[in-house]
Amino acid sequence: MSAVLDARGIGMTFRNGDEPTDVLKGVDLMLEPGELAALLGASGSGKSTLLSIVGLLLRPTTGTITIAGQPIEGLSEVERALFRNRRLGFIFQFHHLLPDFTATENVAFPAAAPAGGISPAMRSRARDLLARVGLADRMDFPATRLSGGQKQRVAIARALMNNPELVLADEPTGSLDRVAAEQVLDLMRQVNREDKATFLICTHDEQVAARCTRRITLRDGRVEGASRSDGLSG
């Protein structure tokens, strides 16, 4: 089976005034189906930038990206949005749930917004996902009445709603305490195993990285000697 992600020679140069900053200087990154990869690196090393480029939220200065066999270069803005909607899932440090909607509605919305409404099939899938993330008893709670960890679990369920091939997570446990972070991480590992969804998780946290199947470290704008590990219990 071909790679889920094949990024080659990704370069990113930001221009702040007259000073161009080369944040990424030719990153090569390939993810196989079912990988749970941690993206590590010092603060400011370009982790979020790389994740945004891979997530089609940012266009790189140089390089090519192929996701699930689809080359991205030729896609228009609208096609990129459609691609994000159908094939990618996102988990951010700040979940930004729609505060006036229930947990179920929040999970369903990546499917509901393009369709124009929540169909019964969407609702039942959203409920299944909520049950899997351990929120069976919170499905009809408004998002504002959930705890931080619960909100992040809703965000994970939301990222899985459209059955994405690649889930991109930027500091998903960054604003959670140890226990909640453990739960969220275990959940991602479980989904990764059960659904064979590929994860790229950007983190500072060694404990998070230790539980992933692979570590990718950014240094000086490049991937530092990528090494495989089997994780603690993977």
Place this chain on the structure above:
Amino acid sequence: MFAFAVARRYLLSNPAQTALLIAGVALGVTAFVFITALIQGLAIRLTDDVTANSAHVSLEPLTRVARVLPSPDADVASVALVSTFQRRQIRAWASTVALLRSQASVSAISPQISGSAFLVKGEAVAPVAVTAIDPSGLDAISPISTEIVRGDAGLGADGILIGVRLAENLGLSAGQPVLFRTDRGIDRLLTVRGIFETGLQSLDERVAYLSLQTARPLFRLPEGVTNIEVKLVDPHRAREVAAFLHEATGLRATSWQESNANLENGLAAQAQTGTLIQTFSLISVLIGISSALSLSANRHRGEIGIMRAFGVSKRFIASVFVLQGLLIGMVGAGIGCAAGFALCSWLATLTKPDGSMVLPIAPSEGGYIAVIVLTTLGAVLASVIPARSAARLDPLEAIQQ
């Protein structure tokens, strides 16, 4: 529609702010309705006053008579003198009256002799504008008999009705004789039969009524009349009817609108002022909507960023805000119209001690349809700017807050 659900929840998520926003829109709409109803009411009252008390179409001979008419006066010497001394008159007035009677649009006809004269009492002399009419049609054009404050309206032979100011100036009371002197130096002693008070200084001080019969010898018009005054069923058709009558009779036909050009200009100026106030009240409504939605877009930045990241289209995001504008506009316009109608209806019940309205407001003329359409359309337009800026938010920037 999912965008509609999102728009509705956004509005309901901050009920106090939404209520305030709708109240602001409603207030602007109420102001619009009030000013519209007031200006329309004022126009209706002024027009009614004029059309109730004056002719709708006046028929007179053309000002310049091209040919010299044969004079009934045998003693005038020259043709030139004939043309100046010859009182312009409508000789065939009976046939004109017959034509007018056959018109369904005509409600009243008053053939008149109009002229000027002096009233002399002892040393005092006062100029008067004389209107001589058929006594049976005394009230045909404007109510006179109901305005009589002393004496009565019986215009027998040699009788005259004068205004209360004129009576005061000359020291006359009902039943007294007064010397009537025409502009041709013909004198006749008439009896003041009645004194009227219309409240209009120009009438009460300057106008006198005679019967046609009394006036004929005084103005040397044994047969003709100088003008025919016409009232119409629908005063607003006066221009059209005047044009027709001019064609049909060859007489000069003047509509009340032409005779009251000042009123027309005044009403137009008033309408312009109204339009200005209406425009400003709408603009303030629209600025309110636009800025409130901009704040809302800012408050929901993070979610908008997430939606964009998840591939939700810009159009969807924009429609969430346009729909909010639409909802606010429609609800605000509805409430504003209801409040405006209630306010105007209440104001219309307020009367001065003399029974007249404090404000000549016409609650039914509040421009309701116009204001609902304008506010709703305007609200949609006002939401376009915040909708566009929300749709154009960079998802990365929006999420990283």
